[in-house]
Amino acid sequence: MKILIADDNHVERLILSRVLEAEGHHVIQAETGTQAIDYYFEQSPSLVFLDILMPDIDGYDVASAIKKKGQESRWIPIIFLTSLTDAYDLAKCIEVGGDDFVSKPINRIIIKAKVDAFARISRLYETIETQKTEIQYHNEHLIQEQEAAKKIFNNIAHRGCLAAQNINYHLSPMSIFNGDLMLAAETPMGGMRLMLADFTGHGLPAAIGAMPTSEIFYGMTRKGFAIADVMTEMNSRLYSVLPRGIFCCVIIADIDALEERITIWNAGAPQAYILNQESGEIDLVHSNHLPLGVQTPERFKVELKVLNFSASHKLLAITDGIVESVNTESEMYGEERMLDFIRANIKSDNLCDSLVEQVVEFTGDVDQGDDLSLLEVGFPHHHLDKSIVDAEEVKAQTGTLDSNLSLSLRGKSLGKFDPIPLFLQTLLECRELTPHRSRIFTVLSELYNNALEHGVLGLDSAIKHxxxxxxxxxxxxxxxxxxxxxxQVTVQIDHRPLNDGGEIVFDFIDSGEGFDFEKAIARGSQTYSGRGIPLIINLCESVDFLEDGRHVRAVYRWYDEQDAE
Structure with missing residues (x-):
């Protein structure tokens, strides 16, 4: 062990040197404070014995200089040599950076014990520094891996159409990965589906569940599945893959621009808000279900809420990180304060940014305690745009171009099974129909719902005023x-090839009492209800109402070179 001795007394310095050399240590001797500082930086000793009283620079200043400049990267213990007995002088030895002191004249046994003790501490300190360096290296490597994984993750769990003009949103994760998930997709019928999910905790463990969740959301939405079907499948998947204690609070909503309605479901999330910017009214959508991943698939059930949603409405959804933000006084932001802010700013074009600014102002310098997410959605523009498809996929007639499908649903099956995704996916096996996806889905959905709701159930759309x-x-x-x-509802679909394309004949037959279709057509352009029939007439080449409206036949014509506008 290399030891530096700084003492202007030659005899005392020699005695201590002999004691230390006898124990096998290498000794460096300094006669003045200036020499002590120079030798310290030149020789890099592992231990310093330092006399307090020296002619040029006293031991206090030497210790201060060494501690200030020389111990940024390693710890070197300093033991003061002193004949002083005053408690103040001895305490000052520790205050200026000393680690211990030894009274003169020295005692060989005590010197040996102290050197051995500080040698053990030095080795422990070096071990800690080595481990610290290794941890820093591995932490930096882990961060690099997480950054790379996050790029892959974002490509898988992409955000769909969140960039739409009617959407404002804020995502502020605590760490690289976000436990909050925000998804948006256009539905085949030209509407919009949105989901805000909050997994337990934050960071990578919370984000793991986002990958299957995103896959199910986008895959089933594209195929035309209803919210209940999507949530049922999502709960089943998360229940099987998430460990105990990890679950997902979720708000999911379908906005139907054609019918001017929103279908919404809240499972364990803070209440969502449906804002009417004209009247100032606010509808609260409270959680009515346990979070996803908690209940077994057998016990899982979805009960949806349907509300009017027009051009004057907005949806505002948040995760609990917003309301649970705290200020320097440990006061929570809370739902009541947020609701007051919403009421005061309900006509704002961008309530999202304004609310986030208020939360940031409220919390001040307090570190973020959770992922912060907020979603604001206005009324979407209804469209049935052409799907983007690779030209190679539609070069040849394929799949179900020449086919006939038939299905009858009776009794309880009508309430348990939605046949629309089945029909849509079967028809789309004919790749030529890919650009027509939205229109075909609209025709299927409107005709089936007409047969079920007005035929079998006998519901009157006029009450949706x-x-x-x-x-x-x-x-x-x-x-x-x-x-x-x-x-009973019977569906027959006949897809026939023609020289310049093809046609699909849809037959929907129900067991109801029929309805006044001429009145429904006339009413459709003037009210919230009955708009589906005029739309179907517009999309199809022909629509016939048979058997007093119990049987509807619609012919959809498509052409090889047609862009489904």
Missing amino acids: DSEGFANYYHQRSDKLANLKDG
Whole structure:
């Protein structure tokens, strides 16, 4: 061990040197404080014995200089040599950076014990520094890996159409990975589906569940599955893959621009807000279900809420990181304060940014305690745009171009099974129909819902004249489907190839009492209800109502060179 001795007394310095050399240590001797500082930086000793009283620079200043400049990267213990006995002088030895002191004249046994003790501490310190360096290296490597993984993750769990003009959003993760997930997709019928999910915790463990969640959301939405089907599949997957204690709070909503309605479901998330910017009214959508991944698939059930949603409405959804933000006084931001802010700024074009600014101002310098996410959605523009498809996929007639499909649903099956995704995916096996996806889905959906709701269930769309009417209509629909024992809907689809393309003949036959279709057509352009029939007439080459409206036949014509506008 290399030891530096700084003492202007030659005899005392020699005695201590002999004691240390006898124990096998290498000794460096300094006669003045200036020499001590120079030798320290030149020789890099592992231990320093330092006399307090020296002619040029006293031991206090030497210790201060060494501690200030020489111990940034390693720890070198300093033991003061002193004949002083005053408690103040001895305490000052520690205050200026000394680690211990030895009274003169020295005692060989004590010197040996102290050197051995500090040698053990030095080795421990070196071990800690080595481990610290290794940890820093591995941490930097881990961060690099997480950054790379995040890029892959973002490509998989992409955000869909969140860049749409009617959407404002904020995502502020605590770490590289985000436990909050925000997804948006256009539905085949030209509407918009949005989801805000919050997995337990934050960082990578919380983000793991986002990958299957995103896959299910986009895959099933593209195929035309309803919210209930998507949530059922998502819960089943998360229940099987997430460890105990990890679950997902979620708000999911479908905005139907054609019918001017929003279908929304809240499972364990903070309440969502449906804002009417004209009237100032706010509808609260409270959680009515346990989070995803908690209940077994057998016990899982989705109960949706349907509300009016027009050009004057907005959806505002948040995760709990917003309301649970705290300020320097440990006061929580809270839902009441947020609701007051929403009421005061309900007409704002960008409530999202304004609310985030207020939360940041409220929290001040307090570190973020959770992922912060906020989603604001206005009324979307309804469209049935052409799907983007690789030209190579549609060069040749394929799949179900020449086919006939038939399915009859009776009784309880009508309330349990949605046949639209099945028909849509079967038809789209004919790649030529890919650009027509949205229009075909619209025709299927409108005709089936017409047969089920107005034919079998006997519901009247006229009651959907306001937000209360919307809620009443879909409440009746749920009740009647739950108690349905009789009734039948038969669907027949005939896809025929033609020289310049093809045609699809849709036949929907129900067991109901029929309806006044001429009145429904006339009413469709003037009210919230009945708009589907005029749309179908516009999309199809022909639409015929047979058997007093119990049988509807629609012919959709497509051409080889047609862009489905």
